[in-house]
Amino acid sequence: MDDHIILGVDPGTLIMGYALLKANPVKSELITLDVLNLKKLPDQPTKLKQIFEFVTELIDQYHPDMLAIEGPFLGKSAQSMLKLGRAQGVVMAACIHKGLEINEYSPRKIKQSVTGNGNAAKEQVSAMLQRMYPLPSDIKYLDATDALAVAVCHHLQNRVQLGPKQHFSGWESFLSKNADRIIKK
Helix, strand or coil: CCCEEEEEEECCCCEEEEEEEEECCCCEEEEEEEEEECCCCCCHHHHHHHHHHHHHHHHHHHCCCEEEEECCCCCCCHHHHHHHHHHHHHHHHHHHHCCCEEEEECHHHHHHHHHCCCCCCHHHHHHHHHHHCCCCCCCCCHHHHHHHHHHHHHHHHCHHHHCCCCCCCCHHHHHHHCHHHCCCC
């Protein structure tokens, strides 16, 4: 079974969360998670340049196959949306430049995938992820666990596709090739 590495990103121009998840159709394992703190940088262009360079370094170091990124939340102000969109675009550009597959998920979809509740608070998402993975106890920002949530969402949404490509002629074909996944009572 081939393992894939998913780069999860919670974009931002003040704090950008990132996580790397090693995954195959059966299991996933946390490689690392943290944040890139951009608060002390003087202006938007400098922050965007730092994001591009940092994401490129992550790709060179960990060799992910795909990016899972959180899409903008529509309830924010126009100015916040613009800054967030720029940060998201720079992350995507760095990943496209390095040949990664790009996948975007709404905040609601991410929360739904991880907790079962699309309206879950960031703290609930983090608590669920702490049950799923051995997370460091010194996580300062929920942006790091948000990034892991995006990667986990992508893994859960695409488990079958992470394995070798299979073709099925119908339900009988699918069931016969996936007997190990059927729960018998």
